[in-house]
Amino acid sequence: MTEQTIASPVAPPPGARPSSLLRGERITSKIFVAALQSSCGLFLLIVAGLAAELVWGARLSLKTFGIGFLWSSHWNPVTEQFGAAPFIYGTVVTSLIALVLAAIVGILAAIYLAEFAPRWVGTYLGLLIELLAAVPSIVYGLWGLFVLAPIVANWIGPALQKTLGFLPFFKGPIYGVNVLTASLILTLMIVPTITAITRDLIAAVPMRNREAALALGATPWETAAKVVLPAVRRGIIGACLLAFGRALGETIATTMVIGNRPVISASLFAPGYTVASVIANEFTEATSDLYLSALIELGLILLVVSLIVIGIGRLMVRLFVR
Amino acid sequence: MIDKGGRQGTASRRRLVAGIGVSAFMLSGLALFGTPAFAATQIVGAGSTFDYPFFSKAFYYYTQKHPDVTVNYQSIGSGGGIQQFTAKTVDFGASDVPMNAKELERTKAAVLQIPITLGGAGVAYNLPGIAKGMRLTRELVADIYLGKIAKWNDPAIAKLNPGMKLPDMAITVVHRSDGSGTTYIFTDFLSNVSPEWKSKVGTGKSVQWPAPSSIGGKGNEGVAGLVKQTPGAIGYVELAYLLENSIPYAELQNKAGKFVFPSIDTVAAAAATKPEVSSTNFSIVDSACAQCYPISGYSWVMLYKKPHDAARGKLLKQIMTWLATDAQPIAKTVDYVPLPANVQKQALQALGEME
Numbered sequence: 001m002t003e004q005t006i007a008s009p010v011a012p013p014p015g016a017r018p019s020s021l022l023r024g025e026r027i028t029s030k031i032f033v034a035a036l037q038s039s040c041g042l043f044l045l046i047v048a049g050l051a052a053e054l055v056w057g058a059r060l061s062l063k064t065f066g067i068g069f070l071w072s073s074h075w076n077p078v079t080e081q082f083g084a085a086p087f088i089y090g091t092v093v094t095s096l097i098a099l100v101l102a103a104i105v106g107i108l109a110a111i112y113l114a115e116f117a118p119r120w121v122g123t124y125l126g127l128l129i130e131l132l133a134a135v136p137s138i139v140y141g142l143w144g145l146f147v148l149a150p151i152v153a154n155w156i157g158p159a160l161q162k163t164l165g166f167l168p169f170f171k172g173p174i175y176g177v178n179v180l181t182a183s184l185i186l187t188l189m190i191v192p193t194i195t196a197i198t199r200d201l202i203a204a205v206p207m208r209n210r211e212a213a214l215a216l217g218a219t220p221w222e223t224a225a226k227v228v229l230p231a232v233r234r235g236i237i238g239a240c241l242l243a244f245g246r247a248l249g250e251t252i253a254t255t256m257v258i259g260n261r262p263v264i265s266a267s268l269f270a271p272g273y274t275v276a277s278v279i280a281n282e283f284t285e286a287t288s289d290l291y292l293s294a295l296i297e298l299g300l301i302l303l304v305v306s307l308i309v310i311g312i313g314r315l316m317v318r319l320f321v322r
Numbered sequence: 323m324i325d326k327g328g329r330q331g332t333a334s335r336r337r338l339v340a341g342i343g344v345s346a347f348m349l350s351g352l353a354l355f356g357t358p359a360f361a362a363t364q365i366v367g368a369g370s371t372f373d374y375p376f377f378s379k380a381f382y383y384y385t386q387k388h389p390d391v392t393v394n395y396q397s398i399g400s401g402g403g404i405q406q407f408t409a410k411t412v413d414f415g416a417s418d419v420p421m422n423a424k425e426l427e428r429t430k431a432a433v434l435q436i437p438i439t440l441g442g443a444g445v446a447y448n449l450p451g452i453a454k455g456m457r458l459t460r461e462l463v464a465d466i467y468l469g470k471i472a473k474w475n476d477p478a479i480a481k482l483n484p485g486m487k488l489p490d491m492a493i494t495v496v497h498r499s500d501g502s503g504t505t506y507i508f509t510d511f512l513s514n515v516s517p518e519w520k521s522k523v524g525t526g527k528s529v530q531w532p533a534p535s536s537i538g539g540k541g542n543e544g545v546a547g548l549v550k551q552t553p554g555a556i557g558y559v560e561l562a563y564l565l566e567n568s569i570p571y572a573e574l575q576n577k578a579g580k581f582v583f584p585s586i587d588t589v590a591a592a593a594a595t596k597p598e599v600s601s602t603n604f605s606i607v608d609s610a611c612a613q614c615y616p617i618s619g620y621s622w623v624m625l626y627k628k629p630h631d632a633a634r635g636k637l638l639k640q641i642m643t644w645l646a647t648d649a650q651p652i653a654k655t656v657d658y659v660p661l662p663a664n665v666q667k668q669a670l671q672a673l674g675e676m677e
Contacts, residue, residue: 260499260538284399285501
């Protein structure tokens with residue numbers, strides 16, 4: 001009896017290895033875990049270092065303008081008066097509009113590709129959408145400037161103004177390069193991200209769930225909307241956050257079609273300016289210390305805005321998605 | 323179709339994308355490594371984007387004549403050129419505006435600045451049915467950019483152009499969104515012409531544009547593209563760019579009262595009115611001679627008087643001497659304006675101080 005209680009209560013698993021090898025494996029797995037932890041730590045260090053470098057570079061501007069920098073609309077390189085408000089506004093507005101449009105289009109496209117399309121259509125159409133993500137940003141910018149901007153100026157803009165012109169968003173003169181065109185370009189650029197991720201998520205939902213829904217008499221659309229989508233809600237929000245992050249930082253395509261005018265205007269047809277655009281446009285020629293420092297502070301603000309937005313997204317996931 | 327094809331479809335799709343990606347990568351690798359780029363000595367410079375077309379052609383010819391030397395010029399912008407020059411990561415810098423006293427102090431060494439080429443900014447516009455040659459006075463250009471004149475059929479413009487049918491269209495003012503030497507020359511011109519502009523806006527590579535209908539384009543191509551696309555737009559574009567593209571541009575009235583088109587000759591005439599240029603006194607806008615084009619300016623190259631590597635210094639001096647004299651005819655082939663003879667002599671004199 002004593003031998004049995006001292007020894008392991010269950011029989012050792014078949015093919016169990018001698019303890020020396022087990023010790024070796026334990027050391028190996030410890031090294032492995034340590035390597036993973038250090039690469040994670042390295043990444044965190046790099047991000048922290050980036051933030052620290054930005055704060056250091058922005059110290060002159062932080063000292064000169066203080067907190068008022070965030071809501072000042074003044075941007076005058078000649079008198080060296082700088083303010084971030086128009087850029088933050090432009091960045092957030094274009095990215096939000098792009099996110100809303102891209103989420104609608106992307107999720108619907110992903111549902112179609114994963115659930116309803118014949119297999120060969122799904123493969124090749126999905127491939128095309130993913131290739132859209134590989135198109136360089138500047139190509140989007142050129143296309144936007146020469147193709148999309150005239151379309152917005154001549155067709156989309158007047159149509160919107162005729163039907164929804166009572167809203168403050170659609171008033172005012174219609175330039176081809178404006179916040180609306182920039183938002184549309186951004187939508188095109190982030191749709192592939194959302195579609196690809198959502199489609200993979202939907203494909204990973206077990207077949208059992210779908211079969212159960214169909215067995216209960218649901219139509220294919222009801223299955224997709226009420227069984228499959230709720231199962232991947234969390235992942236979709238993650239995909240949208242990723243896409244939003246990309247939209248926030250998109251530089252070249254935005255700067256070519258947004259009109260580059262630092263004003264805050266309710267109308268979508270007015271030109272605007274984003275943080276990434278102003279940094280790209282003015283950094284190389286900024287020769288005075290305060291000017292450079294103000295641009296670096298804008299970069300810092302963009303970093304902080306991105307973190308806040310992603311933080312809010314994660315919070316929403318935790319609160320609303322079970 | 324709800325079938326099990328999802329997983330397998332994903333895998334074959336992945337393989338297809340991977341295959342395309344790998345072949346594209348290999349092709350680009352072939353393209354990159356297929357071009358040899360090794361020479362005995364490489365001189366490095368950086369700076370103004372305005373100079374880039376002229377420099378790239380000139381240095382190409384130089385390497386053809388001296389195959390053991392290549393000159394690598396990075397057009398990162400005047401500000402970037404000055405920064406890299408101060409940090410001594412490049413042998414020479416190029417800027418549309420010479421370094422001022424504060425920037426020179428930061429280099430902690432003696433710096434030579436020589437004018438290297440000339441350029442001008444033409445005023446382009448887009449009006450349906452109106453070809454090149456609308457006449458504008460200097461004050462009108464300033465008023466348009468200040469936002470005081472909002473429509474094309476304003477009586478002030480109509481008076482100057484009695485034969486033209488000016489439409490009742492709003493003027494959309496286009497400017498450079500990136501900091502640029504062309505903007506500097508243009509705002510320098512506007513400050514000279516309009517005291518209101520001088521006090522309200524000032525001169526700079528980037529300024530706060532007062533007109534309510536103004537939009538910014540990136541680079542000369544951006545401005546030209548916006549002007550071409552937006553009916554009723556007006557914008558300032560670098561001379562070389564203007565001459566090589568078919569955009570209608572205006573005839574400006576200069577200080578002497580004559581209307582001139584921007585061209586190599588009119589810009590050269592403006593340069594000739596100021597025989598002595600230096601890095602502290604370099605503005606040639608709004609010159610008063612019959613054939614002068616009012617919106618013109620020099621572009622500069624900066625070198626250290628005592629480069630830390632004597633052999634490279636000698637090579638650099640040779641290259642710059644060639645660039646300031648024998649290379650100037652090359653400028654004409656890319657629609658840049660060659661330096662006038664007296665300015666070339668000044669440049670050579672300055673280079674003579676180099677050790």
